Amino acid sequence: MSRIQLESVSKTFGSTHVIRDVCLDIADGEFMVLLGPSGCGKSTLLRMVAGLAQPTSGRILLNNNDVTCAPPRQRDLAMVFQSYALYPHLTVAKNIGFPLRTHGQSRRSIAESVSKTAATLGLTHLLGRRPAELSGGQRQRVALGRAMVREPGAFLMDEPLSNLDAKLRSATRTELIELHRRLGTTFLYVTHDQVEAMTMAMRIALLNEGRIEQVGTPAELYDTPRSVFVAGFLGAPPMNLFDAKVVRRGGELHVDSPGFTAPLGIMSDSHVDRTVTVGIRPERIRLVSASGASTAKVVTVENLGSEELVHLSVGPNSLCARVTRPTSVQAGAHTTFIVDPSDIHLFDNDGRRLTWKDEERAPVVSGRAVSIPAFTS
Ligand SMILES: Nc1ncnc2c1ncn2[C@@H]1O[C@H](COP(=O)(O)OP(=O)(O)O)[C@@H](O)[C@H]1O
Ligand SMILES: [Mg+2]
Structure with missing residues (x-):
């Protein structure tokens, strides 16, 4: 369980301001979507929450604790990437159980956790396969399983559906909504796809050139856009x-x-x-x-x-x-x-x-x- 707070977070690379004074308060158990066009700073922001990058200024709090400078392993967060990042030489079972092995758990307790996670994601019959023997959707579910197995305080997801075809993307969207409902864990989900944001988010934070344009429910952003940018970004046709x-x-x-x-x-x-x-x-x-x-x-x-x-x-x-x-x-x-x-x-x-x-x-x-x-x- 995790509340995530960003307090005036900024990030510069050299003289380039990539994130500008971002404030965001994500409630425990919320499904928050960071939405915005390519290059607006979504991944950079997510990486700072994960501890993979440091803000130039500002603070990041997890459950009211300042973790701005804490390494990733002290944050109790799990990250899911667009590229799945599975180990090709390991089976599905070993891929899912990997985070537990590095934490030194017993074989038996790892096997139990893997089996429970695989059942939740409908992967039980695939546990003996290797990533190359799976479809794109199945690989992404394994990546999710590897994130879930530790029962993290929050999931950070960076465009996890981008490599899936349209039909599978739509089905996986529904699965993620259902997974969030069942787990009740905080989700911070990055996408450039307004349909993903509108369908999955409890609230959307819309980013433009490193700044938050508007934070609100999908209906609030659609019905009362605070700027021309928000008005033009959501809706198809615009x-x-x-x-x-x-x-x-x-x-x-x-x-x-x-x-x-x-x-x-x-x-x-x-x-x-x-x-x-x-x-x-x-x-x-x-x-x-x-x-x-x-x-x-x-x-x-x-x-x-x-x-x-x-x-x-x-x-x-x-x-x-x-x-x-x-x-x-x-x-x-x-x-x-x-x-x-x-x-x-x-x-x-x-x-x-x-x-x-x-x-x-x-x-x-x-x-x-x-x-x-x-x-x-
Ligand atoms: N390590 C880095 N060094 C320099 N510029 C970077 C670095 N990482 C990201 N950027 C720049 O920051 C901007 C935002 O990138 P990113 O967070 O990946 O955007 P998004 O995920 O929204 O597409 C881009 O212009 C990108 O080129
Ligand atoms: Mg990105």
Whole structure:
């Protein structure tokens, strides 16, 4: 059982700042995912928690004890890598039991632990095989078994599913969620894959260039992204983002850009005349066939089977709408679309989310949707 705390952790290599002032408090038993693009510092951060690298400044605490300078073996953590790192000449049983042998346990107690771990992971029938005789998924389960056998206080995993094909990756995701539920151990899991993060995490810490952009539940990051970076990183296809201006019209704030205007349901003067970035999720754009409303031009329609991605040209901007099939729209046609004011995200020039106080909002009319005039060029 382990609580992991990072206090203002920074890491530089020469003059390169790789981790910048990271603070993170991971609760005992939590499944925390460190998410971010390649090169943003995820592995570096995980290695510092493991004790394989030292922070340049800041502290790392395990169960309230400062372990910043403690060697890996004093941390009671187990690390699982993308590359499995199994011993090719040893059987599955010996690979799993390896950490116990180095701890000098008796043969019998090692055999018992190995057998219990193998049963948990469905590896019992493979105990006599060597890594070369296993599939990728089986090898990764052996690597997990080797991490589990010591019953560590926390698991640190660095992109453990990256070498698996899509189907196996999805199945192993489910297995890891189930394993976490059964063990109740802290998981700190690194990935660049937003689907892994969204499906497995209790909380996600999204990293960008060594800084934490936002920490929260998957729903919090998806529904109220604190920055343009978070908004654009989560979601496939990504959130539509384009520049606009906040204006006051008819007692209410609107956002305008060439060919586009939408009311915000805000009755205040704050942020008026500011240039902002508007964000609208593709699934929040609804195509409607109301006559007399304004239209956007349909550029292409991608059929995904259950849904369609409709690419729209709206003034100078390209927007994507994700709609259920069948739709009646076709490439080259014009269509009308609506977006609810609560589905419009706004960000300032620095990419930070704009918010309004509750008392600045117009009274909510339930189910109100606004038509967005979308003048095409
Ligand atoms: N030992 C090192 N020396 C110099 N630069 C490093 C070292 N380790 C990592 N880096 C740099 O730090 C950045 C973050 O790397 P890494 O933590 O591996 O990112 P991620 O795991 O998110 O892909 C990269 O730009 C990488 O080149
Ligand atoms: Mg990495």
